[in-house]
Amino acid sequence: RPTNYSIKNASRHKCKMIAGKIIPAIATTTASATGLVMIEMLKILQGKPLEAYKESSNNLGINTYQFSEPLPPSKAKEEEDVIMMETTVPVPDGFTKWDKTVIDKGELTVQEFLDAFKEKTGGVIWQLFHRLAIPSGPMIIGGARGDDAAALAKPLKDYCLELYGEHVISPGSTYIPLEVSAALDDEDETQIKVPQLVYKFA
Incomplete structure (x- = not known):
């Protein structure tokens, strides 16, 4: 496959090393996104007030997590x-x-x-x-x-x-x-x- 795209070839061992770094990153991102969504779903089931809901912007690479209250939807006007x-x-x-x-x-x-x-x-x-x-x-x-x-x-x-x-x-x-x-x-x-x-x- 690297040859098809004019990419430098790598040994099987090096490919496994690269994949070994990518897979945990994908797994942790998916797990965190899923967990955060489920927290918001539980708030819905518990009938929490609107102020309890949060949107988040996260960067697992530098370990930062930012939560904010969603803005209200814009209202149609004349x-x-x-x-x-x-x-x-x-x-x-x-x-x-x-x-x-x-x-x-x-x-x-x-x-x-x-x-x-x-x-x-x-x-x-x-x-x-x-x-x-x-x-x-x-x-x-x-x-x-x-x-x-x-x-x-x-x-x-x-x-x-x-x-x-x-x-x-x-x-x-x-x-x-x-x-x-x-x-x-x-x-x-x-x-x-x-x-x-x-x-x-x-």
């Missing part, structure tokens, strides 16, 4: 888009990346889903697409414009499978992660942003 010259409002105000907008009403058609989203957030969906997959058909589902009546009448789950393929819903999965472009149903059609959208169909 933003001014200087390019589009419009305001984007968070719904709900101050949500974080840990929040989700869950639509949990069983099997819904695309139109029923749009209505359920409006009921929950007050927003009208203009674009609806899968969070993680690339579609084989149109990139978006036309929402409020109603430009495809046939699509709006289809079950949303089936329409996602049709657009993106069977792989987007894992066997046994009961939800689909989605993204939207939406606006409030007002005169200004104020743009809104919502936490990650989850459609639970079962």
Whole structure:
């Protein structure tokens, strides 16, 4: 193998010496990381307050261990888009990346889903697409414009499978992660942003 990569060859004994130094380093690093993670897991099980949790930065080579309190997640706030010259409002105000907008009403058609989203957030969906997959058909589902009546009448789950393929819903999965472009149903059609959208169909 060293010859293949133009690296100086070494004897079997020297290779064993090098490996002997690397293996303990890997083992101790893995053990320390695993132990620290388990300590935090135990805090969760014990219901400790948020202040009890710690993140750590460790260097086993120089034997230093630093612990600090994690920063709170940033909160969504109203933003001014200087390019589009419009305001984007968070719904709900101050949500974080840990929040989700869950639509949990069983099997819904695309139109029923749009209505359920409006009921929950007050927003009208203009674009609806899968969070993680690339579609084989149109990139978006036309929402409020109603430009495809046939699509709006289809079950949303089936329409996602049709657009993106069977792989987007894992066997046994009961939800689909989605993204939207939406606006409030007002005169200004104020743009809104919502936490990650989850459609639970079962």
